[in-house]
Structure formats: C-alpha cells, structure tokens
Amino acid sequence: MMPDANALYDVIDGTWPAATERREGPWLIRDGQGGGQRVSATVAKAPFTGADLPAAEAAMQALNQPRLFQIRQGDETLDQLLAENGYQVVDPVNLWVATVDDIATEFPPPVTAFQVWEPLAIQLDVWAKGGIGPDRIKVMHRAKGARTALLGRLNDSPAGAGFVAIHNGIAMVHALEVLEHQRKQGMGRYFMRLAAFWARDNGASHLSVVCTQANKGANALYSSLGMSLAGQYHYRKHGDDL
Structure with a gap:
C-alpha cells in the first residue's frame, strides 16, 4: 500500500x-x-x-x-x-512517493552519480552555492536511521549533491541541488534513480521527496518518474x- x-x-x-x-x-x-x-x-x-x-x-x-x-x-x-x-x-x-522498484529501474551512467557518507567537501560546496549552509548540514547529521549523501558529476566536473535518509521503511530525498550550469542534462533523474537503488539496498520499500509547488521543473521530474502525489x-x- x-x-x-x-x-x-x-x-x-x-x-x-x-x-x-x-x-x-x-x-x-x-x-x-x-x-x-x-x-x-x-x-x-x-x-x-x-x-x-x-x-x-x-x-x-x-x-x-x-x-x-x-x-x-x-x-x-x-x-x-x-x-x-x-x-x-x-x-x-x-509530497511525492513511489515504490523503490518503480524508480530503481536503470542505474545512472558510469561516473555520473555516487553515494557516500559523510559528505565530501565538494558536496558541501555545491550545497553552499544553493543556499544549503552549515545549519542544514547539521540537520542531516541528526537523522537517526540509514542515511547517505549523493554526489553528481557531468562533463568531468561536479554537478550536484543530495541527501537521503530512511524512516519507518520509507526513504526521503532532501537538499537535492544541481549546479545551475549543469541543469537540464538529466542529473536530477540520475539522483532519484541512485537514491532508489540505495534505498532498496538498505531495506526501504518506498522513495519519497518533498518539493515546493513553485518548483515546476522538479515537480515535473517527479511526475515523469511515475511518483504519486500523496498530499501537501x-x-x-x-x-x-x-
């Protein structure tokens, strides 16, 4: 269900x-x-x-x-x-949600998306450029369950960062940030695919994400992945x- x-x-x-x-x-x-x-x-x-x-x-x-x-x-x-x-x-x-199996269908291309914990300096730099500073990084460290940080690369340079954690068998993606000059090349989709594979490997049944309604591009991405709108x-x- x-x-x-x-x-x-x-x-x-x-x-x-x-x-x-x-x-x-x-x-x-x-x-x-x-x-x-x-x-x-x-x-x-x-x-x-x-x-x-x-x-x-x-x-x-x-x-x-x-x-x-x-x-x-x-x-x-x-x-x-x-x-x-x-x-x-x-x-x-x-609020968007899908089963992990519906999203973990195709692994990102080689050397495109990685997961690592704790976050690397380059991920902190990417987040900082998107307004995600040290106080929000501390929030990530407070999460009690399984957690990881995502790192994206495109065109032989950093492309983005994200955070995923699991609670009650449901993974949620937070702080998904793609550098402006690396957008519209599929990085967000690669991140969600990687998050789903990681979530499944760590025992989660579903992958979820929250997104402001004003972020039309991100909402379109989650819809195109087949995620369901669960509420607001x-x-x-x-x-x-x-």
Whole structure:
C-alpha cells in the first residue's frame, strides 16, 4: 500500500529532524537552530482554541524564531485561525512517493552519480552555492536511521549533491541541488534513480521527496518518474515576521 500524507509527515520529521522538540499545551514547538522552516515550524498535536495561540507564539519568539506554523492535512481549523490572526501562506509543498522498484529501474551512467557518507567537501560546496549552509548540514547529521549523501558529476566536473535518509521503511530525498550550469542534462533523474537503488539496498520499500509547488521543473521530474502525489502541506507565517 502506498504511504499517505500522514505517513510521510512522520518520514519528514524522522529524516530531517529538528534539534529539539517539546510540547507546549496542544503545540509541538521545534527548535530548528537555523535549519530552515521544515525544522522550526510549530505543529498542532491536540485540540486547541484561539486562546492557545499566544503560548505558541511566545515559545517560538523565545527561540528567536519567526512565528511559523506547518499546516498539514486536516489542519483546516488551524489554517483559518492563523489567517484571522495575521498569518500569511508561505511555500506550499507537494509530497511525492513511489515504490523503490518503480524508480530503481536503470542505474545512472558510469561516473555520473555516487553515494557516500559523510559528505565530501565538494558536496558541501555545491550545497553552499544553493543556499544549503552549515545549519542544514547539521540537520542531516541528526537523522537517526540509514542515511547517505549523493554526489553528481557531468562533463568531468561536479554537478550536484543530495541527501537521503530512511524512516519507518520509507526513504526521503532532501537538499537535492544541481549546479545551475549543469541543469537540464538529466542529473536530477540520475539522483532519484541512485537514491532508489540505495534505498532498496538498505531495506526501504518506498522513495519519497518533498518539493515546493513553485518548483515546476522538479515537480515535473517527479511526475515523469511515475511518483504519486500523496498530499501537501504549507506554512503560515505571521505578517510581521515575513
């Protein structure tokens, strides 16, 4: 059975984890320590009312983080509450998934895509050029399950980097970055194929990835690979913190 959105939310949290998490009433407060929205957004974990909102806001501000919530499937009440309190929609995201056998059908050409852990200096350089800095690299090191880093080469030079980790038998690709001058040559497809082979070899049944809806090229790639759209999430950030 194909994992649904709720299963993939758990995979996101397991493969791209916050530095710390704690409950504040109905809220899960996450300390991202500079690792981006995915690890710092607050999530609703129990029924709430508008009276519970200030506690979440204070907790986020105490961490020197923006007032940011992740809106998941079934969070329509929270979405409405935040809209009424000055929060704006930020970065809607698609959740893609496929069985590993559907993606691990053709190995990348020789000397094109590799996997290695820990990341090499050249991978760190590629990520840095794409805005994936040291705080996000620390997120990769926090992942508890099997994990690896991807390195791509095209035209006898570095082409890209990515990260893959497994949680509950589902692999998820993160931080997929292809250098601008190496794009539109199939590197993203090679990375996904390699990730699927690695995931299968490490006991995963499915391969997944999250992608902002605004990234038309990446969404087209995942669709063309035969991946299924399992759901979405988006963020709400307070207008004063934008």
